[in-house]
Amino acid sequence: MAEVVIENLKKSFGAVEVLKDIDLTVEDGGFVVLVGPSGCGKSTLLRAVAGLEPVSGGTITIGGRKVNDLAPAQREIAMVFQSYALYPHMDVAANMGFGLKFAGTPKAEIAARVGEAARILQLEPLLKRRPRELSGGQRQRVAIGRAIVRKPQVFLFDEPLSNLDAALRINTRVEIAKLHKLLAATIVYVTHDQVEAMTLADKIVVMNQGRIEQQGKPLDLYYRPANLFVAGFIGSPAMNFLPGVVVEGGIDLGENGRLSMALPAAASPGTRITLGIRPEHMRIAETAGLPSLPATVDLVERLGETGFAHLRLATGGMAIAEIRGETGLRTGDKTVLALDPAHLHVFGPDGRRIG
Numbered sequence: 001m002a003e004v005v006i007e008n009l010k011k012s013f014g015a016v017e018v019l020k021d022i023d024l025t026v027e028d029g030g031f032v033v034l035v036g037p038s039g040c041g042k043s044t045l046l047r048a049v050a051g052l053e054p055v056s057g058g059t060i061t062i063g064g065r066k067v068n069d070l071a072p073a074q075r076e077i078a079m080v081f082q083s084y085a086l087y088p089h090m091d092v093a094a095n096m097g098f099g100l101k102f103a104g105t106p107k108a109e110i111a112a113r114v115g116e117a118a119r120i121l122q123l124e125p126l127l128k129r130r131p132r133e134l135s136g137g138q139r140q141r142v143a144i145g146r147a148i149v150r151k152p153q154v155f156l157f158d159e160p161l162s163n164l165d166a167a168l169r170i171n172t173r174v175e176i177a178k179l180h181k182l183l184a185a186t187i188v189y190v191t192h193d194q195v196e197a198m199t200l201a202d203k204i205v206v207m208n209q210g211r212i213e214q215q216g217k218p219l220d221l222y223y224r225p226a227n228l229f230v231a232g233f234i235g236s237p238a239m240n241f242l243p244g245v246v247v248e249g250g251i252d253l254g255e256n257g258r259l260s261m262a263l264p265a266a267a268s269p270g271t272r273i274t275l276g277i278r279p280e281h282m283r284i285a286e287t288a289g290l291p292s293l294p295a296t297v298d299l300v301e302r303l304g305e306t307g308f309a310h311l312r313l314a315t316g317g318m319a320i321a322e323i324r325g326e327t328g329l330r331t332g333d334k335t336v337l338a339l340d341p342a343h344l345h346v347f348g349p350d351g352r353r354i355g
Helices: 042-050 092-102 107-120 136-148 166-183 194-200 218-223 228-233
Strands: 004-013 016-026 031-035 057-062 077-080 154-158 186-190 203-208 211-216 240-247 250-252 258-260 272-277 282-284 292-302 306-313 318-324 334-339 345-347
Touching (some): 016 211, 031 194, 042 057, 042 077, 042 154, 042 186, 042 203, 077 136, 092 107, 107 136, 107 166, 166 194, 194 218, 203 218, 228 240, 228 272, 228 345, 240 318, 282 318, 292 318
Parallel strands (some): 031 186, 077 154, 154 186
Antiparallel strands (some): 004 057, 203 211, 240 250, 250 258, 272 345, 292 306, 292 334
């Protein structure tokens, strides 16, 4: 496998700049997941690494070799697409070995590589079947097998699970994680699914409007988001946000009341801030010593032992709190939200994290 280094990368379609000074390193054997809203540039970045999109500036190196001017076939990468892209008239074995056959690889070596990939992906009983005889999950494994047989330096995945139902997504996600460990593969993976990102990645890259907002370990982004965009994008349900103004000894939240709490030194009195807190760090019921807000229950979602209460605040804004066990909460109930000070996030007027 190999390290991928992207430096100062730019990509424009006419006057529209879709990638803006991207700097990213994917360590040898690393699993990097690109996430962000539709149109943020994550798939364009993946296609640029693959050589399917020419870049407007910057450099891409794979295994220490600059590949900007190399054709996709010369970059020693393999890409797995959302659509599987299997040949319907070929059986599984032929689909997996087609790229090798096209490259002139000897038949014996093709058979050996296909057999090894089929064993890894548990496809051996399916080698004589056509794509129409396979489930969605099986087709995706064939597409992954076609990538494995090429023995690339880097695997590129473009939303590979988005066509699968919920149960198959979970199963295939587990298989991809196991594959990464087994092959010690260098992987760049694009998804819109936060669960995929949090469970698969050793590094998450959050993109927005062609730029990288933050990159780092999944839990680092979850617990210390760099700005409001990352804080609102990472996590499901999303982080709760409360606008306020810094005052002596705390934060004035207007009609939501005043919170007495210690703040970072950079948050001086008079500063307009946004307070963020995740649903699991809000408790329903007044708790001694914790700052709290009055709220009205709008909806209760039960997910088994855990669930979420959707609450209306005094300002008319909404908040979501995690609940556990049987709480007896009903729509319309008046309650109090206690906030855990250890897990409060403070963002300044520019949206960046303070402290």
